[in-house]
Amino acid sequence: MDAATLRALRPKIDELNALYRDVNAGDRYSLTYLPSWGTELALNGRPLGRVEGADFGAAVFAIWLGPSPVDRGLRRALLATE
Secondary structure: OOHHHHHHHHHHHHHHHHHOOOOOOOOOEEEEEEOOOEEEEEEOOEEEEEEOOHHHHHHHHHHHHOOOOOOHHHHHHHHOOO
């Protein structure tokens, strides 16, 4: 993402980061985006909070699914259909 987009999303990034908690072995985080709700962070299936905005949801999921993902192999696996 470009610098201007990052600046615009910074408050939402900080909001999401504040939701994270310490974890133990076996714990699992999940992110779920629902258009009418926002991006929800859950720990072991228990919601910790959400961040509103389609712009934020798109930016978060672009990390794995966007045109320049952090891991192209993971992107291919996530988008694979059987």
